[in-house]
Amino acid sequence: MIGEIIPRLNFFLAEGTTLVSLSWFDSLIIAVYFIFVLGIGYYLLRFTKTGDDFFLAGRQMTAWIAGLSFVAANLGSLELMGWAASAYQYGILATHWYWIGAIPAMLFLGIVMMPFYYISKTHSVPGYLKLRYGESASMLSAVTFGFMTVLMSGINMYAMALVMKVVLGWDIHFSIWVSSITVMVYVVLGGLLSAIFNEVLQFVLIWLGALLVPILGLIEAGGWGGMVAKIHQNFPGGDYTHLWSTLGHFNDNPMGINWIGIVFGLGFIISFGYWTTDFLVVQRLLSAKDIRSAKLAPIIGAGFKMMVPFIVILPGLLGLAVMPGLVSEQQAVATGAQSYNEVLPLMLARYLSPGLLGLGITALIAGFMSGMAGNVSAFATVWTYDIYKPLHNKMKKFEVDDAHYVKIGRWTTILGVIVSIGTAYLVQQFASIMDYVQALFSFFIAPLFGTVVLGMLWKRATGAGGFWGLLAGIGSSIAMYIVVKVNPAMLKIFALSADAKDMAENMYRALWSWLICVGVTVIVSYMTKPKTEAELNGLVRGCTELPSEGHLRLVQRPIFWAGVIFVIFIILNVIFW
Amino acid sequence: MVGEGRISIWFFIGSILEVYGIIIFIASIYYAGVPDGHKVVLDNLHAGIWWGILLIIIGGMYLIIFRPGKAKKS
Structure with missing residues (x-):
């Protein structure tokens, strides 16, 4: 989901062995997939002429396309494998990252924040910050986002190549180069339009490739009741099937976290930070054809x-x-047993016969490629519009035409993929980089949410307030991380308990850095001069006239569907309490 | 205007589902007749055959509904 909570996947397998072997039917299915995604990119080249086409898919997407793409850009293969492994390790608690860790934030984005992103006609989240706070906050956000996005892309690329080596025996170099060049070609050709088309295709394939595993698994286990009984039989004393009842205290569950960390750290700060301000996902919504579609898209995604x-x-x-x-991986290395990190491919191999197995493996590859396409297309936009364009205008003192930025966007896509490949090889040499980059990514998410949400909802927030608040939030997050690394005993102060584990540390660090960001923004804003209401038109609630939905029937209104999704969300949490 | 005459994404999805349905159906029929070939848990349910047929039906529907010149673009 985001840097700090992507489960790390390390694998151990005896040399020369693989988890699954493919028939030529499976290989044919994988080959057809690559032909299709490249073909779509080539076909869409003719529809990608202007900056809006290349960076925002012409702002023509329906709510369904934008919504599916919004979810698909997040549904990487590491996400699939990592959370399946986490479910084996922690049980149903892992579901929190899909429900409370996503749904409220996505609905909030659709109903409250999307109108301002859309009406402001921004190309990006840093672009919104530029309009709202000015160049400083925008540049800080753009540089950190651009830098971290390509690094994360490289880390995911390496991890995926490792997965392919363990699962299929593919050479790491082959996986890195073939997958990254494929993504590069179709994004360079068709820009965001191509990325979105392929993400929707990939989303469908992920579902069709992975859906048979739970269906056949439930049949084998004897339904949900049979599965729960078997788990109790296999792991007496462990509680793997309750979402909330074990979250009273850090020691009551294998994650070492309590309900406060889940509700406020994950459900509020981390989730809202990621889903409402990470441009990788928000960019898909900016491609919507009108404001109603832009509001509906994240609700459909939810x-x-x-x-x-x-x-x-x-x-x-x-x-x-x-x-x-x-x-666990350590035990697997010591004993030669199989690790739960590989539970998803093991389940694929258990149930899927030739042909179906190819579709399941294609789902993993598709998940990886949709995530990478999301990274490079977002990077190209932020680099071109939020870093290159202001610097270029400052140095040259004149505006250039739109075609110039499309050309820069294409070259930036190539550059982004090359840097990602370089990062992948760097991680191969120095595995600990992965830990640091994931931590780095987490430093920016929570404070950025504070800056953006204050900007949208509080007209008194000033440019100086936004910049210093963001900087203070990022700085405090980094400081807390270093302090705990140097002196682990400090964890009990930040996480409010000596029993807290890594996951809890991340949640509480996010919570504190958000509070510091908001606090500094408020204090500095009261000390500096605000913009006039006229200047904030289209950017801030209370200064912007939002289009009325009074003429729409109830079932056409985004708020109605947000309510439906929220009620289902509550019911699911009660059922699995 | 960009987008005029563009083939719907659902047509592309219908196409790949149709191709996959056919491949999976043929593969499942072929391996059902091979006594020791690639046996999996719950093999007796012939999930591949049913899944192949399902993909062919869904893919076919998308191909018809969203064929070029017929459907709204997206």
């Missing part, structure tokens, strides 16, 4: 996000029922 545990978490739980005995 509906699909709520169902993802069926193909990610349930396979991990079914693994506990039908494949007990998978161990």
Whole structure:
């Protein structure tokens, strides 16, 4: 989901062995996939002429396309494998990252924030900050986002190549180069339009490729009741099937977290920070054809996000029922047993016959490529519009035409992929880089949410307030991380308990850095002169006239569907309490 | 205007589902007749055959509904 909570996947397997072997039918399915995605990119080249086409898909997407793309850009293959592994390790608690860790934030984005992103006609989140706060906050956000996005892309690329090596025996160099060049070609050709088309295709393939595993798993286990009984039988004393009842104290659950960390750290700060301000996902919504579609898209996305545990978490739980005995990576290395990090490919190999297995593996590849396309297309936009354009204008003192920026966007896409490949090889040499980059990414998310949400909802926030608040939030997050690294005993102060584990540390660090960002923004804003209401028109609630939805029937209104999704979200949490 | 005459994304999805449905259906029929070939848990349910048929039906529907010149673009 985001840097700090992407489960790390390390693999151990005896040399020369693989988890699954493919028939030539499976290889044919994978080959057809690559031909299709490249073909779509080539076909869309003719529709990608202007900056709006290349960076915002012409702002013509329907709510369904934008919504599916919004979820697909987040649904990487590491996400699929990582959370299936987490479900085996922690049980149904992993579902929190799909429900409370996503749904409220996505609905808030659709109903409250999307109108301002859309009406301001910004190309990006840093672009919104420029309009609202000025150049300083925008540049700080753009540089950190651009830098971290390509690094994360490289880390995911390497991790995926490692997965392919372990699962299929593919050479790491082959996986890195073939997948990254494919993504580069179709994004360079068709820009965001091509990325979105392929993301929707990939989303459908991920579902169709992975859906049979939980269906067949439930049949084998004897339904949900049979699965729960088998888990109790295999792991007596452990509670793997309750969402909330074990969150009273850090020691009551294997994650080492309590309900405050989940509700406020994950459900509020981290989730809102990621889903409402990470440009990788927000960019998909800016491509919507009108404001109603832009508001509906994340609500549709929330509906699909709520169902993802069926193909990610349930396979991990079914693994506990039908494949007990998978161990941690360290134990796997020591004993030669299989690790639960590989539970998803093991389940694919358990149930999927030739042909179906190819579709399942294609789902993993598609997940990886949709995530990478999201990274490079977002990077190209932020680099071109929020870093290159202001610097170019300052140095040259004149405006250039739109075609120039499209050309820069294409070259930036190539550059982004090359840097990602370089990062992938760097991580291969120095694995600890992965930990640091994931931590780095987490430093920016929570404070950025504070800056953006204050900008949209509080007209008194000033440019200086926005910049210093963001800087203070990022700085304090980095400081807390270093302090705990140097003196682990400090964790009990930041996380309010000596029993807190890594996951809790991340949640509480996000919470404090957000509070510091908001506090500094408020104080500095009261000390500096605000913009006039006229200057804030289209950017801030209270200064902007939002289009009325009074003429629409109830079922056409985004707020109605947000309410429906929220009620289902509550019911699901009660059912699995 | 950009987008005029563009083929719907759902047509592309219909196409790939149709191709995958056919491949999976043929593969499942082929391996059902091979006594020791690639056996999996719950093999007796022939999930591949049913899944192949499902993909062919869904893909076919998308191909018809969203064929070029017929459907709204997206």
